[in-house]
Amino acid sequence: MGYQINKTKMNTLFTDLLENYTIYAPKRFVGGGTFADTDCIRYGEISTLEEIEFSEKSDYSFKEVLLPISETLFYFTEAVIKESDPPPKEAIVFLRSCDLHSLNRLDTIYLKNGPVDPYYKRLRDHTHFILMGCENTFENCFCVSMGTNLSTNYDAYIKVTAEDVLIDSHWNLLDQALANSQPFTVVPDSVSINKISVEIPESIPQSVFDSTLWDDYTTRCIACGRCNFVCPTCTCFTMQDLFYSDNGKAGERRRVWASCQVDGYTDVAGGHAFRENKGQRMRFKVMHKISDYKKRFDTQMCTGCGRCDDICPEYISFSNCINKVNALVKEENR
Amino acid sequence: MTTTNPYTPFLSEIKEVIKHTDIEYTFRMTFSGDAKPGQFFEVSLPKFGEAPISISGIAEDTVDLTIRRVGKVTDEIFENYVGDSLFLRGPYGNGFSIDNYIDKEIILIAGGTGLSPVKGIADYFSAHPKETKGFTLVAGFKSPNDVLFKADFEKWKKNLNVILTVDTPIDGYCGKSGMVTEYISSIPVKNIDDAIGIVVGPPMMMKCTIDELLKKGFKEANIWISQERKMCCGIGKCGHCKIDDTYICLDGPVFNYTKGKFLKD
Ligand SMILES: Cc1cc2nc3c(=O)[nH]c(=O)nc-3n(C[C@H](O)[C@H](O)[C@H](O)COP(=O)(O)OP(=O)(O)OC[C@H]3O[C@@H](n4cnc5c(N)ncnc54)[C@H](O)[C@@H]3O)c2cc1C
Ligand code: SF4
Ligand code: SF4
Ligand code: FES
Numbered sequence: 001m002g003y004q005i006n007k008t009k010m011n012t013l014f015t016d017l018l019e020n021y022t023i024y025a026p027k028r029f030v031g032g033g034t035f036a037d038t039d040c041i042r043y044g045e046i047s048t049l050e051e052i053e054f055s056e057k058s059d060y061s062f063k064e065v066l067l068p069i070s071e072t073l074f075y076f077t078e079a080v081i082k083e084s085d086p087p088p089k090e091a092i093v094f095l096r097s098c099d100l101h102s103l104n105r106l107d108t109i110y111l112k113n114g115p116v117d118p119y120y121k122r123l124r125d126h127t128h129f130i131l132m133g134c135e136n137t138f139e140n141c142f143c144v145s146m147g148t149n150l151s152t153n154y155d156a157y158i159k160v161t162a163e164d165v166l167i168d169s170h171w172n173l174l175d176q177a178l179a180n181s182q183p184f185t186v187v188p189d190s191v192s193i194n195k196i197s198v199e200i201p202e203s204i205p206q207s208v209f210d211s212t213l214w215d216d217y218t219t220r221c222i223a224c225g226r227c228n229f230v231c232p233t234c235t236c237f238t239m240q241d242l243f244y245s246d247n248g249k250a251g252e253r254r255r256v257w258a259s260c261q262v263d264g265y266t267d268v269a270g271g272h273a274f275r276e277n278k279g280q281r282m283r284f285k286v287m288h289k290i291s292d293y294k295k296r297f298d299t300q301m302c303t304g305c306g307r308c309d310d311i312c313p314e315y316i317s318f319s320n321c322i323n324k325v326n327a328l329v330k331e332e333n334r
Numbered sequence: 335m336t337t338t339n340p341y342t343p344f345l346s347e348i349k350e351v352i353k354h355t356d357i358e359y360t361f362r363m364t365f366s367g368d369a370k371p372g373q374f375f376e377v378s379l380p381k382f383g384e385a386p387i388s389i390s391g392i393a394e395d396t397v398d399l400t401i402r403r404v405g406k407v408t409d410e411i412f413e414n415y416v417g418d419s420l421f422l423r424g425p426y427g428n429g430f431s432i433d434n435y436i437d438k439e440i441i442l443i444a445g446g447t448g449l450s451p452v453k454g455i456a457d458y459f460s461a462h463p464k465e466t467k468g469f470t471l472v473a474g475f476k477s478p479n480d481v482l483f484k485a486d487f488e489k490w491k492k493n494l495n496v497i498l499t500v501d502t503p504i505d506g507y508c509g510k511s512g513m514v515t516e517y518i519s520s521i522p523v524k525n526i527d528d529a530i531g532i533v534v535g536p537p538m539m540m541k542c543t544i545d546e547l548l549k550k551g552f553k554e555a556n557i558w559i560s561q562e563r564k565m566c567c568g569i570g571k572c573g574h575c576k577i578d579d580t581y582i583c584l585d586g587p588v589f590n591y592t593k594g595k596f597l598k599d
Pocket of ligand 1: 374383384385386387388389399400401402403404405406407408409447450451561562563564565566587
């Protein structure tokens with residue numbers, strides 16, 4: 001159902017929802033950006049409409065709601081291992097279309113590749129997704145090429161206009177709360193053109209792996225891992241145990257975000273590491289996003305959000321790299 | 335939690351400790367589920383961490399884990415094991431299927447700790463010598479002081495053709511020396527089209543050994559390898575073990591060479 005309500009009513013609805021839900025949305029953190037004099041837009045808890053940053057793309061994605069940067073799996077005391085508790089409240093997350101598509105990539109790894117991950121599932125099963133529209137493309141986005149510019153599987157779509165709030169609800173709870181409101185036809189804003197487009201080759205021959213194309217990244221990439229941390233479809237983590245300094249007998253086991261671009265990702269016993277060269281790490285990441293994942297799961301992994309390009313301190317462009325790979329494959333096939 | 339938690343380790347008692355070298359011990363652990371050679375457990379000491387360790391021996395209600403002391407978790411295991419227990423979860427991975435090797439000629443080539451994941455295969459054919467048409471084990475270690483499973487070698491020698499070699503001999507050592515690859519060409523094989531090669535060890539050793547087997551006439555489809563990669567979860571989530579579209583922890587670590595040769599880091 002579609003509705004048109006005023007902002008006060010929306011904020012009252014938020015207040016009601018906050019009893020049982022934590023609401024996460026992109027927020028502006030002034031001066032917190034990667035580059036000088038820039039703000040950082042990242043996810044945080046909100047309680048009013050005004051706190052949500054609708055006008056710009058978030059630097060970080062929604063994924064930290066389902067995959068916290070550091071997540072405690074177990075607490076240890078001397079004799080017992082105790083599973084961590086799930087959060088007390090359910091969650092509501094505001095996100096854009098590309099990110100809603102990214103959710104499917106997270107689900108694939110955490111619910112389908114091997115056994116179900118119970119820590120992911122307990123958050124996922126209790127999270128509701130609210131679509132934010134895109135009136136225009138942002139910088140570096142290529143969602144149209146990736147087919148992620150449109151979404152229908154949201155719990156609700158919310159758009160804020162100068163005077164009102166427009167809602168398209170697929171969620172009973174909202175329909176009930178808005179039963180007395182003005183019905184209204186609401187169609188989510190979406191883009192149909194981006195400034196950037198990519199073409200992904202159908203199949204990538206072995207020769208691309210050995211191409212000198214990757215050498216450029218060996219010198220440019222500083223292995224900071226930001227491209228992975230901002231990516232809504234990157235899912236890697238490392239296990240970490242620790243003991244509390246004030247009580248050595250107790251501690252916990254956590255998982256923390258990991259990056260395939262950062263040193264140590266592949267280290268094995270005897271000091272051997274695979275892909276020590278940063279160009280080869282770039283090759284590994286790009287191939288995963290546009291080829292390996294698709295071979296295994298039948299959908300592209302990358303959803304074209306462009307955040308990796310936005311954040312890279314060395315101005316390395318992922319979309320540009322995809323197009324370079326495509327040109328190389330075309331040349332080889334000629 | 336409603337779903338069973340695959341990350342929850344269980345307590346396993348250390349029944350026996352066999353010391354091979356100063357830094358390599360076999361821990362015989364209570365375990366009564368199914369297990370195959372080449373599979374692995376995530377072994378942990380809460381507050382120190384987890385480490386993937388291959389199954390190096392299988393009995394009715396125990397599994398052997400041969401651990402090399404190299405860092406945080408393994409140091410702690412060596413220092414605090416006395417009369418104690420360890421936490422395990424697993425077994426993970428596909429492991430070697432003995433069925434693929436029955437009634438064939440087999441050459442098993444292992445380098446260093448690479449012997450652990452294939453030791454169960456040697457144990458099996460040593461106990462069932464009639465189920466193979468000829469079994470040669472070629473095991474290489476850095477020096478005589480690094481040789482693992484000495485007691486097992488004595489046992490295997492009775493029923494299997496065993497070539498034990500070290501890279502660098504020391505004074506007083508009178509066994510074979512040189513790389514494992516030097517011995518492959520001289521091993522007699524009656525039916526090369528059907529002979530099985532199994533290779534596990536450090537990346538360089540595996541590459542050279544496979545080249546040698548192929549040169550000898552082994553079919554790619556008859557060569558089996560086990561890949562070691564960094565692993566944090568063992569269940570297809572953490573991503574560290576991924577190569578191409580393959581998750582070593584789920585699809586491996588054992589691969590037929592026809593697939594294994596395409597795995598590019
Ligand atoms: C499938 C598999 C089977 C293995 N089987 C055995 C075995 O039978 N016996 C044995 O002694 N070792 C085995 N290993 C290696 C063993 O897991 C590592 O030596 C162990 O994790 C090191 O842990 P640590 O905390 O003691 O060392 P750390 O302090 O973490 O590091 C010491 C060294 O170990 C490496 N390392 C750390 N974590 C891992 C990891 N998850 N996987 C691989 N290397 C790592 C580091 O790069 C470093 O070189 C196996 C590894 C894999 C992936
Ligand atoms: S590509 Fe850029 S963001 Fe990614 S690791 Fe390299 S320097 Fe960092
Ligand atoms: S690879 Fe880059 S563009 Fe693709 S989903 Fe990840 S951050 Fe977005
Ligand atoms: S070990 Fe974590 S995905 Fe394979």
